[in-house]
Amino acid sequence: MQQRLWNRIRTEFLWRFISTIPGIAAIAVIVFARMVGSLQFLEWITFDRLMRLRPQETVDERILIVGINEDDIRKIKKYPIPDREIASLLRELQTYQPAVIGLDIYRDLPVEPDHTELISTFKDIKNLIAIEQILPGIQGKTVNPPPSLPESQIGFADTKIDEDGKLRRSLLAASDSQDNWRFSLSLKLAEKYLESKGISLGNVEGDDYGLRFGSTELVRFQPNFGSYINADVGGTQMLINFRSHSQPFKMVSLQDVLDKKVEPDKIRNKIVLIGMTSPSVKDYFTSEAIKSQHSAFIYGVEIQAHIVSQIISAVEDGRVLFKAWWEGWEYIWIIAWGCIGIVLARNIRSPLKLLLLVIVISLFLIYFSYQLLIIGWWIPVVPTLVVFVINGLVLAAFYQYEENLRSQIANRQLVIDQTFDTIHSGPLQTLAMTLREIEEEEELSREKLLLKLRNLNQELRGVYTLLKREAMTDGRSFHITPAQELDLQEPINEILYEIYFDVLERDFPCFKTIEFKIVDFQPLNEQNLNSEQKRGICTFLEEALSNVGKYAANATKLEVICQQHQGCNLIRVADNGLGIASTPNPSRKGFGTKQAQNIARQLRGQFKRFANSPQGTVCELVWSGKKQPWWRF
Helix, strand or coil: CCCHHHHHHHHHHHHHHHHHHHHHHHHHHHHHHCCCCCCCCHHHHHHHHHHHHCCCCCCCCCEEEEEHHHHHHHHHHCCCCCCHHHHHHHHHCCCCCCCEEEEECCCCCCCCCHHHHHHHHHHHHEEEEEEECCCCCCCCEECCCCCCCHHHHHHEECEEEECCCEEEEEEEEEEECCEEEEEEEHHHHHHHHHHHHCEEEECCCCCEEEECCCCECCCCCCCCCCCCCCCCCCCCCEEECCCCCCCCCCCHHHHHHHHHCHHHCCCCCCEEEEEECCCCCCEEECCCCCCCCCCCCCEEEHHHHHHHHHHHHHHHHHCCCCCCCCCHHHHHHHHHHHHHHHHHHHHHHCCHHHHHHHHHHHHHHHHHHHHHHHEEECCCCCCHCCCHHHEEEEEHHHHHHHHHHHHHHHHHHHHHHHHHHHHHHHHHHHHHHHHHHHHCCCCCCCHHHHHHHHHHHHHHHHHHHHHHHHHHHCCCEEEEEEEEEECCCHHHHHHHHHHHHHHCCCCHHHHHCCCEEEEEECCCCCCCCCCHHHHHHHHHHHHHHHHHHHCCCCCCCEEEEEEEECCEEEEEEEECCCCCHHHCCCCCCHHHHHHHHHHHCCCCCCCEEECCCCCEEEEEEEEECCCCHHCCC
16 A cells, blocks of 8 residues: 555656656746857847836936037037136136036047146146046057146046947946056046045955945946846946936036136036037947937946046945845756746646746836835846746636547546446346345345346446436536436535435345434535545445445434534434344455545545444545645645
């Protein structure tokens, strides 16, 4: 028995494992695709979309952009902007005492007229930071800084563009061609501004490339940060947390400053950035992560403003810097959602319910990822969503086919079992009684034998009719006889009483000696019972009562109990006939006993057959009347 049970468990486990192989394969494919970077572009697009959906932030009043636009160029009638206009702009701004000025315009060569005036202005303004290019461009060349400025007033303007042409990272520090460690314009501006607040720049302990201002560490970009796969992490990089606003910074034109149209309070103690904001100059980048008036285009000077704002906001306001999970946790997260998809596909049979549930959970997953992004955590969205949907919906079709196949096999077995049950409860019982009468009586009259055989013939012919009716009722009925049908949708205690009443009307010899009947049919807790389980319970009672009528010789008392007892449902049939001890082989299990044990297993209950006291036989079927846990469904 134990070996057979173990074989059954092993077969079921093997079947379930094999059926999960497609889901496991889907998880493996998605994980592999992510590891080699095939999902990187989709993850970038998703990141950009979520960034654009963030709540609007306030304008950063600490930064002012002086954008030299197309109108300024037309008025000057010359490009590049001459040194004279740059010098005039710087001297005008300096009169308002800004905290620091950032010149995001290359000025490695003179642009006459008045180049000497610009050199003099550079020397006079100590809080000015100008730019250089330290990394070779497309033509393999760099751009030198203004020759008249010391190194402490120079920051590079180099950027890191992703493979899709979008800007998402800032380069804060890097080595130049002479292997000198240099800082970016944005970092220099933030450093100068925060110095005035008593906050200095330093290295992170244990990380020579890590940077911090006071106690605030700038989260350093890593090769597999977020959705990036084996990214270039040369120097010190940081993922840009663009300020969520269509106009995140105040912007004025060159002529506005020269014409004194700018309020002094917008400049005093502020960070002032000077750069080109003219489409014809083409000093712009593309980024889908910003809310911009110019679609996906953002001017270089605006990029510098976003990075400076990110740093000083993190230090002064506690604004979040983007972080990412440890890479191992990201893959555990993806695999876990793939497994959730497998569980849903295997356990939810209704396609509509499964579709709705997958949609709802997918929306929740996106919303959860969005909320984490708002508080500064970037987790995998695309691979998680893809593997969940594939395992939740696509594989559901495979599992549905598997379930249909197993259902067909189960239906065929059910037909076989019902056929045998019908034959066992009717013709076989009649045949057994006839044989017993022949054995007990030396001479059985010809007329009586013919009557028995006619009854047997009629019962055999009724088997087909009974099975046909069972099939037509779609398993919702129980036939005691070919002519009598019970609706399994009715309360189980009422159905069982009908069976009790019908069986006791049958012409079984041992029923004739019964004088006392104790009958109690109380309502049972049937909320967990399906039609097939109800059918099994009915079969048990019919078989137990039939056994009393056939084998409980000299029985004078019959007890039939149907009630709830200590949280369990109980069906008990007891008699005081000759009982188990009088049978030739009391330990032998007939079909009825095996059938009852199978019913008990279906109900996750217990079947007992034991001797009554002082004599007789007791048959009990007990199963839980409590609500089953959700995972049992």
